Amino acid sequence: MPESPNPKDKVGMICRALRRAIIEQALEPGTKLPEDSLGERFGVSRTIARHALGQLASEGLVELRRNRIAVVVTPSWQDARDIFDIRMELERLIVRKLAGKLKPAQIARLKAHVAAEQEAHDGPSAVSIRLATEFHILLASMTNSPVLVRYVSEIAYRCCLTLSLFSRPHSSECGINEHIAIIDTLQSGDVDKAMALMHSHLGEVANRALVEPSPARGRDLVDVLAPYADETR
Amino acid sequence: MPESPNPKDKVGMICRALRRAIIEQALEPGTKLPEDSLGERFGVSRTIARHALGQLASEGLVELRRNRIAVVVTPSWQDARDIFDIRMELERLIVRKLAGKLKPAQIARLKAHVAAEQEAHDGPSAVSIRLATEFHILLASMTNSPVLVRYVSEIAYRCCLTLSLFSRPHSSECGINEHIAIIDTLQSGDVDKAMALMHSHLGEVANRALVEPSPARGRDLVDVLAPYADETR
DNA sequence: TGCCGCTAAAGTGCATGCACTTCACGCAGG
DNA sequence: CCTGCGTGAAGTGCATGCACTTTAGCGGCA
Numbered sequence: 001m002p003e004s005p006n007p008k009d010k011v012g013m014i015c016r017a018l019r020r021a022i023i024e025q026a027l028e029p030g031t032k033l034p035e036d037s038l039g040e041r042f043g044v045s046r047t048i049a050r051h052a053l054g055q056l057a058s059e060g061l062v063e064l065r066r067n068r069i070a071v072v073v074t075p076s077w078q079d080a081r082d083i084f085d086i087r088m089e090l091e092r093l094i095v096r097k098l099a100g101k102l103k104p105a106q107i108a109r110l111k112a113h114v115a116a117e118q119e120a121h122d123g124p125s126a127v128s129i130r131l132a133t134e135f136h137i138l139l140a141s142m143t144n145s146p147v148l149v150r151y152v153s154e155i156a157y158r159c160c161l162t163l164s165l166f167s168r169p170h171s172s173e174c175g176i177n178e179h180i181a182i183i184d185t186l187q188s189g190d191v192d193k194a195m196a197l198m199h200s201h202l203g204e205v206a207n208r209a210l211v212e213p214s215p216a217r218g219r220d221l222v223d224v225l226a227p228y229a230d231e232t233r
Numbered sequence: 234m235p236e237s238p239n240p241k242d243k244v245g246m247i248c249r250a251l252r253r254a255i256i257e258q259a260l261e262p263g264t265k266l267p268e269d270s271l272g273e274r275f276g277v278s279r280t281i282a283r284h285a286l287g288q289l290a291s292e293g294l295v296e297l298r299r300n301r302i303a304v305v306v307t308p309s310w311q312d313a314r315d316i317f318d319i320r321m322e323l324e325r326l327i328v329r330k331l332a333g334k335l336k337p338a339q340i341a342r343l344k345a346h347v348a349a350e351q352e353a354h355d356g357p358s359a360v361s362i363r364l365a366t367e368f369h370i371l372l373a374s375m376t377n378s379p380v381l382v383r384y385v386s387e388i389a390y391r392c393c394l395t396l397s398l399f400s401r402p403h404s405s406e407c408g409i410n411e412h413i414a415i416i417d418t419l420q421s422g423d424v425d426k427a428m429a430l431m432h433s434h435l436g437e438v439a440n441r442a443l444v445e446p447s448p449a450r451g452r453d454l455v456d457v458l459a460p461y462a463d464e465t466r
Numbered sequence: 467t468g469c470c471g472c473t474a475a476a477g478t479g480c481a482t483g484c485a486c487t488t489c490a491c492g493c494a495g496g
Numbered sequence: 497c498c499t500g501c502g503t504g505a506a507g508t509g510c511a512t513g514c515a516c517t518t519t520a521g522c523g524g525c526a
Binding site: 009011047050051054055058059060066079082083085086089090092093097143145146147148150151155158 | 242280283284287288291292293299312315316318319322323325326330376378379380381383384388391
Binding site: 069 | 476477478479
């Protein structure tokens, strides 16, 4: 529902490209995204680039301030916590809808994905982060609920952003085993266990990600100061 | 985060206006929204109108098909069910965050809102639907979680759309009393009871809204046929 | 040296123009 | 009377242009 997979849809293309760049941390939080550069890079006019930025902004991935260059958002620590809270609720819902109802083909699909995750385990961490995220989106898509897919995608992308901000350098090799366990439990049909598993899985991720701010975590000054700046108005 | 309350932000203005028009059912599902008409009506160029439509589309309120006039979405019955499911989860989360933590000023604010609902009870049903919806959004906003606010707003708006499609003519005078009960329980701090109340409140709304399609519910042919059309591709 | 103000360059906000697509109406044929 | 088709009108997709805002860097002044 965000935008169709229509190959002619240029703004959709750009959105996907940028989302992917962001999720793989090729574009770090705070990176500037000037309309013309984008347009030039993708071979379209500013108009289109602008439209794409609008989309991404509505997904919470870029920040759009009037008369200012768009930037990749820098989620606050509080934002991050909120997002994880919501994510847990939504993914529990997904698990509830899915437990015991997956067709063999779907199970196979999931296992194939996890295999890909394992394969990428020793590769660049950007890829494994992306795959881990896509696992959750894949799961969501099996509910056949476009709305759920959209929200979980959005949230999962934003969690990636958060990870690149707050998480310890090498915590990214997050629970592939947990993914496997979830698939198995889903297949077995034990709703409660599946929900608990998903809950603790996400809890793990959140814990790895959300090491308490401990102010000067190498991040840009302006980000560190953001909360204080809020006080002044 | 969707768009700032900046008064200079024309596309934000148009979005708000259209959202409100949709929520009050001045624009029914299926209504066409040509860019130029919109632009003319709001005194801006097509460019801006177009941008606004893009926003609304990403919120799931309008449908945007390539080279075709944008229309107010016509949610399918299944969509409606999904949306209510998600809504329940999110609002339960809200209640959990809020129970026992509301400041007196916030309680007062809520009660004032309910009073307004009561006042509008005998007025046009469009207004009371809007107020009922805004009650939930107000609640969400008290969590101070922008993401939560955004999602609940979006979902609530879409529920309104659904209502105008599926609900019986005069079911709109939905539980003002239930709103009051929720406020009271929230104040008392009984998390479980508050969650149960909210759950049943939404369940009520959903039941009133989602009378099983029973095919020819006066709706347009094309809508009835939509699911069958899906089979063909 | 260090700081402040000024100015050109870079960037955004928005409207308009042109090419292409879809839509709606009327007309011919069954 | 209904159906199928062709054509102009209506509408979208996209690029470009101009006015205004922000930014960054330079030169003057302390």
